[in-house]
Amino acid sequence: MSEHCDVLVIGGGIIGLSVALRVRQSGVSVTLLERGDCGREASWAGAGVIAPAKPQRHGPMSMIQRASVERYAGFCEEIREVSGIDPEYDRCGAIEFLTTEQFVRMARSDVRVMSDVTTEEGSPVVEVLSSEQVRALEPGVTGEAVGYLRNRVTAQVRNPRILQGLRVACERLGVRVRENEAVGELIAGTNRVDGARTQAGAYSADRTVLCAGAWSSEFAPQAIAELVPVHPVRGQMVLVERDRPLLTHVIKRRKHYLIPRRDGRILVGVTLEPDSGFEAGNTAKGINSMLDGAMAMVPSLSDSRVAGMWSGFRPGTPDTRPHIGFVPGWEGLIAATGHYRLGVTLAPVTADIVRDLIVDGSTPFDLAHCAPGRAFSTSAAR
Numbered sequence: 052m053s054e055h056c057d058v059l060v061i062g063g064g065i066i067g068l069s070v071a072l073r074v075r076q077s078g079v080s081v082t083l084l085e086r087g088d089c090g091r092e093a094s095w096a097g098a099g100v101i102a103p104a105k106p107q108r109h110g111p112m113s114m115i116q117r118a119s120v121e122r123y124a125g126f127c128e129e130i131r132e133v134s135g136i137d138p139e140y141d142r143c144g145a146i147e148f149l150t151t152e153q154f155v156r157m158a159r160s161d162v163r164v165m166s167d168v169t170t171e172e173g174s175p176v177v178e179v180l181s182s183e184q185v186r187a188l189e190p191g192v193t194g195e196a197v198g199y200l201r202n203r204v205t206a207q208v209r210n211p212r213i214l215q216g217l218r219v220a221c222e223r224l225g226v227r228v229r230e231n232e233a234v235g236e237l238i239a240g241t242n243r244v245d246g247a248r249t250q251a252g253a254y255s256a257d258r259t260v261l262c263a264g265a266w267s268s269e270f271a272p273q274a275i276a277e278l279v280p281v282h283p284v285r286g287q288m289v290l291v292e293r294d295r296p297l298l299t300h301v302i303k304r305r306k307h308y309l310i311p312r313r314d315g316r317i318l319v320g321v322t323l324e325p326d327s328g329f330e331a332g333n334t335a336k337g338i339n340s341m342l343d344g345a346m347a348m349v350p351s352l353s354d355s356r357v358a359g360m361w362s363g364f365r366p367g368t369p370d371t372r373p374h375i376g377f378v379p380g381w382e383g384l385i386a387a388t389g390h391y392r393l394g395v396t397l398a399p400v401t402a403d404i405v406r407d408l409i410v411d412g413s414t415p416f417d418l419a420h421c422a423p424g425r426a427f428s429t430s431a432a433r
């Protein structure tokens with residue numbers, strides 16, 4: 052079997068599906084190859100928080116993140132219109148525990164920087180709250196802190212729903228989605244990539260987009276894998292439920308967070324395990340740390356029922372930044388991988404950038420900090 056398309060997308064997670072959708076909308080033929088079923092790996096396991104960039108950061112990656120956050124509501128609306136599936140985008144806001152005086156000072160400085168920025172309703176985007184103010188908003192949040200930072204633009208989506216919506220939207224718009232087709236190797240000459248081979252045959256393409264998440268280095272020749280190094284970073288999550296809904300905001304304390312879902316259940320996260328390899332599952336240490344973290348924020352969660360737990364592999368990179376752009380020295384190959392902790396957040400802008408690169412040959416965004424083949428300092432290595 053051999054098949055030709057204009058653009059071949061490898062990987063059917065949130066990045067691959069978003070890229071396939073956007074590129075297809077520019078009128079070219081697109082085939083997406085997915086090793087299993089679409090949207091069952093990191094993108095399914097993730098928490099679904101659409102995280103705004105830190106207020107005082109203005110580097111190229113923060114600009115990219117900001118653009119993605121701004122595009123999210125429209126992106127979800129578009130998915131809902133084309134697929135009929137609602138990703139449940141909700142700008143629920145977040146409340147973060149500030150556990151030291153220094154964190155409070157830094158938060159106040161963020162508030163000053165953002166003082167002239169408001170939401171559409173005219174409310175401040177960020178503000179520092181006292182425990183009384185937090186309890187008025189979230190009576191369940193009784194864990195102690197020096198202060199609390201409220202952010203009104205943090206949003207969330209329901210991962211399985213945005214993934215189903217993207218998959219259906221891709222098919223409705225004419226992307227050829229091939230599931231259960233693992234790429235065994237790229238069709239690579241000395242300086243170009245012309246597609247990929249699966250057990251079913253060869254898929255030739257003018258452009259190949261590498262979106263295989265934590266597995267992106269697994270099937271590429273060494274010379275390409277070195278330009279887009281990716282490794283798995285396991286993250287665990289627990290889902291808890293109570294008889295009545297308890298929270299409305301995302302609540303964060305250090306590396307732990309609580310995400311209230313529309314059905315009243317609460318997602319508890321998260322672990323960051325860079326040495327996990329591809330070993331899936333939950334560990335006693337991971338679960339213990341997440342549930343301890345959860346109860347430090349909302350002590351009354353102690354009597355909630357555990358409804359589920361799982362893990363996923365974030366695509367980590369040596370400097371934690373993604374690889375987005377043309378792969379130098381390899382004509383025909385574009386990378387869109389290594390999104391680490393922000394793949395759900397960065398999906399809309401990543402898809403727009405890849406479309407721009409394919410259609411126009413360039414993008415308005417500065418990709419220097421996420422360019423494939425960039426140098427990594429020793430201190431950035433994990």
Ligand SMILES: Cc1cc2nc3c(=O)[nH]c(=O)nc-3n(C[C@H](O)[C@H](O)[C@H](O)COP(=O)(O)OP(=O)(O)OC[C@H]3O[C@@H](n4cnc5c(N)ncnc54)[C@H](O)[C@@H]3O)c2cc1C
Nearest residue numbers: 062064066086093094097098100234264286363394395396
């Ligand atoms: C516990 C956890 C919590 C997270 N929380 C958040 C959050 O709140 N907000 C946020 O923005 N991000 C979050 N993330 C990160 C986010 O989930 C990832 O960055 C994102 O899902 C990466 O998307 P992806 O499409 O690159 O990878 P994946 O979803 O892993 O997709 C890659 C796909 O490629 C396929 N594939 C692999 N090898 C091959 C092959 N040889 N041939 C064909 N297909 C192949 C895989 O089967 C898979 O479907 C979280 C991640 C985890 C694990």
